[in-house]
Amino acid sequence: MGKMERFSFVALVAGILFFLFADFISWALPMFVMKDIPKKSVADLAAEAISKNTSAWSDFNKLYRYYPEQFKKFCEYEDMYSGSGKIEEAECKPNEKTFAKALKVGHRWYVAEGCWNCHSQMVRPVSNETLRFGIPGVSNTVSYPSEFNNELQAPVLWGTKRVGQDLIREAAVHNVGWHVAHLYNPQSTSPGSVMPPYPWYFEKDSKGNIVPNARGLALLTYIMWLGSWEVKPPESFRMEAKQ
Numbered sequence: 384m385g386k387m388e389r390f391s392f393v394a395l396v397a398g399i400l401f402f403l404f405a406d407f408i409s410w411a412l413p414m415f416v417m418k419d420i421p422k423k424s425v426a427d428l429a430a431e432a433i434s435k436n437t438s439a440w441s442d443f444n445k446l447y448r449y450y451p452e453q454f455k456k457f458c459e460y461e462d463m464y465s466g467s468g469k470i471e472e473a474e475c476k477p478n479e480k481t482f483a484k485a486l487k488v489g490h491r492w493y494v495a496e497g498c499w500n501c502h503s504q505m506v507r508p509v510s511n512e513t514l515r516f517g518i519p520g521v522s523n524t525v526s527y528p529s530e531f532n533n534e535l536q537a538p539v540l541w542g543t544k545r546v547g548q549d550l551i552r553e554a555a556v557h558n559v560g561w562h563v564a565h566l567y568n569p570q571s572t573s574p575g576s577v578m579p580p581y582p583w584y585f586e587k588d589s590k591g592n593i594v595p596n597a598r599g600l601a602l603l604t605y606i607m608w609l610g611s612w613e614v615k616p617p618e619s620f621r622m623e624a625k626q
C-alpha cells in the first residue's frame with residue numbers, strides 16, 4: 384500500500400467519525416441545555432406579556448382602539464389553520480384570551496406566508512448583530528435558549544436567510560401605524576424595499592379607509608410581540624419618534 388492510500392483511509396475514517404460527532408452534538412447538546420427550561424404555551428406567553436405590561440401588550444391595546452370594527456371581526460374569526468375559535472362578545476376586548484388568539488393566529492400566518500424565507504429570528508453573538516438588530520443600548524442581548532422554548536417556536540423560526548432584518552428584537556422598533564403602512568405596501572415606508580406588499584391582510588372599513596382585517600390584526604400583533612419580553616423601551620425609542 385502506498386503512503387497516500389494509507390493517508391486517505393485515515394482521512395476517510397476521521398471524516399466519518401467527525402460527521403457522527405457533529406450529528407451527536409447537534410441533537411444531544413440542545414437536549415441537555417433545554418432539559419430544565421419549561422416549555423411555555425401561547426396562554427403562558429400572553430399572560431406573561433400582560434403581567435409585565437410589555438410594549439406588545441400596549442400595541443395590542445392600540446390596535447383595539449384604532450380598529451374597533453375589525454377587532455370585533457377578529458373575535459368572531461375562526462381560524463382553521465391555527466385551531467382558534469370564536470371569542471364571545473362579552474370577552475371581546477384586550478385580555479389574555481384575545482391576546483393569546485392573536486399571537487397564535489398571527490404566528491400561523493407568518494409561517495404560512497413564508498416570512499421566514501427573508502427574516503431570521505435569532506441574534507447571534509457575532510458580527511455586531513446586537514447592534515444591527517433591535518435598538519442599540521436598549522435591546523442588546525444575544526438570543527438565548529429559553530426564549531425559543533415555547534409553542535410559537537415549534538418548529539423554530541430561526542430562518543436561514545436575511546433578505547430583511549432579523550425580527551426577534553422587532554418589538555418597539557416601529558410604532559403601530561408604521562407596521563400597518565409597511566405590511567400593506569413596504570415601499571411606502573421603505574423605498575426600494577424588495578419585501579412584497581400584503582394587501583390580503585387589509586380591507587375597507589365602513590368609511591372606506593384601508594384597515595387591517597382580522598388576520599391582519601393578528602399578524603401585526605405577532606410581529607410587534609417578537610422580543611417584547613426582552614425590551615421595555617420608552618416610547619421615544621420608536622424610530623418614528625426620532626424623525
Ligand code: HEC
Pocket residue numbers: 493496497498499500501502546547548553556569570572573576577578579581602606
Ligand atoms: C422577499 C423577502 C421578504 C419577505 C418574503 C418578507 N420580507 Fe419583511 N422585509 C424584507 C426587507 C428587504 C425588509 C427591509 C426593508 C423594509 O423595511 O421593507 C423587510 C422589513 C420588514 C420589517 C421591518 C423591520 C425593521 O425593523 O425595520 C418587518 C416588520 C417585516 N419585514 C415583516 C415581514 C412579514 C410579517 C412578512 C411576511 C408576511 C415579511 N416581512 C416578508 C424582505 C422580506
